[in-house]
Amino acid sequence: MRILIGTDTYPPTVNGAAQFTRRLAHGLAARGHQIHLACPSPTGAPGRMIDEAGVVVHRFRSFRYAGYQDFPVALPAGLRATAGQLLDDAGPDAVHVQSGFFLGRALLVEARRRGIGIVATNHLMPANVLDHLPCPQALRPAMATALWRDLRRVYLQADAVTSPTRRAVDLMYANTGIDGLAVSNGIDLDRYRRIPRVMSGGPVVLFVGRLDPEKHLEDAITAMALLPDDVPGRLEIVGAGSARAGWERLAGDLDLDPDRVRFLGKLPDDELLEAYGRASVFAMPGTAELQSLVTLEAMATGMPVVAADAMALPHLVHDGENGFLYRPGDATALAGRLATLLGDAGLRHRMAEEGRRIVAPHGIEHTLDTFEGLYRQVRRLTPLSSRTTGRQPAGRVADRQASDRPSRPAAMAELIAMPPAVSAR
Incomplete structure (x- = not known):
């Protein structure tokens, strides 16, 4: 045709x-x-x-x-x-x-x-x-x-x-x-399933997407500041957009160590796949997601997801099965969910496997x-x-x-x- x-x-x-x-x-x-x-x-x-x-x-x-x-x-x-x-x-x-x-x-x-x-x-x-x-x-x-x-x-x-x-x-x-x-x-499921999982230097929480207001990255940044000092992990933020400068200021105002929150900007495809490969948990705090391709990609790669309980995200993230949901704007709840996953590699693995099962129909x-x-x-x-x-x-x-x-x-x-x-x- x-x-x-x-x-x-x-x-x-x-x-x-x-x-x-x-x-x-x-x-x-x-x-x-x-x-x-x-x-x-x-x-x-x-x-x-x-x-x-x-x-x-x-x-x-x-x-x-x-x-x-x-x-x-x-x-x-x-x-x-x-x-x-x-x-x-x-x-x-x-x-x-x-x-x-x-x-x-x-x-x-x-x-x-x-x-x-x-x-x-x-x-x-x-x-x-x-x-x-x-x-x-x-x-x-x-x-x-x-x-x-x-x-x-x-x-x-x-x-x-x-x-x-x-x-x-x-x-x-x-x-x-x-x-x-x-x-x-x-999505091309095989492309993300094949990404090598190379995790070193401590667990990583990953966000990928436009850095625009409806993504509500203030939740994730604040959550990183609320994590107990003995919980390892850093937040890597991939993407560009109109809200980046404000979120960088927020990270500074919260006295977050530059190694705790990293803004990586827009990455070429090969580096983006590497970012998926080294991440332990995916965070999606957006409240206007009609689906979220990046969440599908993270699930296919083999990550549990912590997402806002908003719009279509609960269709992908089944609370307690392949990740957790939290009430939008509740950074304390998000921090608690992240702490649970960052401190338990076995739970991350079990949830990641369930996520791969859930994402299978989305090829x-x-x-x-x-x-x-x-x-x-x-x-x-x-x-x-x-x-x-x-x-x-x-x-x-x-x-x-x-x-x-x-x-x-x-x-x-x-x-x-x-x-x-x-x-x-």
Whole structure:
């Protein structure tokens, strides 16, 4: 099939949605599909290139938003016309958008006009957006509602809608009335299972991710300051972002030894894998995780996880089985959980093995199988004649009343029996 993937965030931008989209595109290309990918340009200038996996990457003209310099945004002026021209030139069998922002919205609307089957995946949590807007705390609930309503307007035009976990699907339904299918973002399990476990110099607590406010690393840093002196271990923080300077100041204010908390910055892939390999425990204090690819990676590597009891993290971290959950913001509780694990190598090993069992259904091959099935279904729902005359959305996820959850559309119902690329619990 010829698939056009549209995303408002793509490497070199670092976040889970960007990483997932690249893995999806490369995985589909490896299966013999013709993949076109549309994304904002990291330089601002438009361009076209074929990457190492054979994916045709179309970079759209972009600008940098002052509140989030690490995130290039597709320039709205003329965007729909450019998106429409790309659709006409590429002639995809299906379009898969990863967001309802400027570029994803333009591709979705223009694909609908042309009668092309559409799959839409939601990676959005309002906190991901609002933390980078000059929005007073008192207005955040209203702004979050507005963001969900906007997503509803856009995604109601799709033939099928997905999100990475059952919790994410339920959240989307509660806020938009749109049902969906839980499809794990998936990871290359073998890549992380093969990482050598080389632990020396004492146990390591690892965090990997964007250093942005919704990750709440203040919990982990404060927890390290609360650990008893006789508990060994250091915190290694991998990533870059807008909140790094503030968290470095916090570590200094808490008089933490530089060896107790290390900010390593953004690492190349080989060094990132080494960081996973030397870590004993993974910490994820974020409260806006619709799945958390890095948590999946840590589990596959063989680490217990201590995570905030928030959003989709409890789907991966089963308290007392493959790690521990703690109440967000309770650094004392986090410190206690870390102390338990740092002081008990046997417990770490048992929890790590259970984590590997839990992460097993999240292999990228299951994810690719499921999306291939969706593309075939939405393609079948698109008669050739409608590709020139336009059509009403056929088989899309229907609007629902909260008290009356209808059956899934045909495009999604036929996939329920497929390999379970879904949340673990």
